[in-house]
Amino acid sequence: MLDQRQLIVARDVAVGYRGGPTVLDGVTFTVRGGERVGVLGPNGGGKTTLLRALLGELAPRAGTLAVHGRCGTVPQTERSRLDFPVSALDVVLLGALANRPWWRRPGQADRARALAALERVELGDRAHDTFGELSGGQRQRVLVARALLQDADVVLFDEPFTGLDAPSAARLTELIDALAAEGRAVLVATHDLGQALPWDAVLCLNGHQVAYGPPRETLTEPVLRETYGHALVRLGSLAVVGHPHG
């Protein structure tokens, strides 16, 4: 059953890093439970900054930003040390540490829930494999399981499709759909316009909010041009983002 609560409410939010300039401003949007939102924009456009603000790591410099419910994150796997001696199960169990005192260790109940979360992402049989030895898609799913262990109402994905092959990307898309179908709000920072088209909304950022709304109505050529600038290339009827990592 879908949760129609407003889980994220942002009103004219401005965010920046300590001692630095404002990276992103004029952000106004609302996300309800069950919605999937693609956060689009070039590198340096403010996507990751917005996710960090939603996680509470950065306080808004202006405006109001309210997240109702628990927030879980699926970061880029490149942020993790792949040579670190942890199993997939260990990584999921790290999700149990949130909001606990530092000396509280995960218990048997957490372990059972972590195994169930791994089953849920179809990695139950890889629980004891070293995280760094899994494929990129499998690592993403382990991090999704970690967010599941946190009982997250809002799940934030940071560039989850980067480096995934087509079957892995399709599997991840199904997982995102399933998370939303359970009533969670899912925000996905991505360069892939095609991935975002079937979702409920897109939030276009380029240092400020360019547009927010249903993808097919929002992703017009002027919006894409303002979002991506010269990185936008037109191939027939298709708008393609060129040099996304440039």
Next chain:
Amino acid sequence: MVDVLLEPWREPILRQALLELVLASVACGALGVWVVLFGLSYGAESLAHAMFPGLALAAVIGAPLVLGGAAGLAVAGVAIALAARVRSLGADNAVAVVITSLFGVGALIALAPASPPGIKELLFGDVLASSTGGLVLAAALAAVVLAGVWLGHWRLLAAGFDPSARALRVDVALFGLLAVAVLVGVQALGNLLVVAALVGPAVTARRLTRRAAPMIAVACAIGAAAAVAGLYLSYYASIAAGASIAGILVLTALAASVRDTPA
């Protein structure tokens, strides 16, 4: 053969030495895993050397080594912070200059003719000189290290797995435990050789295991086994126990690394 194995342990002084070494091995082995995983081996060595003048002074005036070590660390911290402000020096060089200077001061105190006997052992250790009081203190300090590693295990795992989430308090806690572990090992192995007990078993265990918890158990076991082997070597070859143990630990780590290096 059995006689050869049992003979050293008929000496009460060697049984006490073994107990002290096992305590040091377990404390250093458990913590050393995090030192190696976090890439802090040079920091661990620097910290051990920074404590040396404080330890030597404490031994001269008869104060507890714990207080001397803590004072040495505080002086080193302030000196590094001040030296790092010298623009032409740079932070990295400041650490090297300060640590080398402090270690030199400590060596001067320890090796001065007027210093009471026994202080030189702070450099290379003298496990055969361990007393019951020293053993009790080592056990208490080892318990502090093990409790810290046990309770902080998952936070350390989280900080190591995602370096961007590694908070300053994690490093501070780790170096605090490191100072305590050095104090456990300094009597038996000395200020110079205690680093081998911290780094050697962890490097070997890293090659043999795939998860942090078994890595800690294996590192502790390797440290304890090296302590036993080192005491045998010392007893039958009449060489210094601390150096024997450090040598075994380093050779074991080298062998494990060579075995694991692709041709």
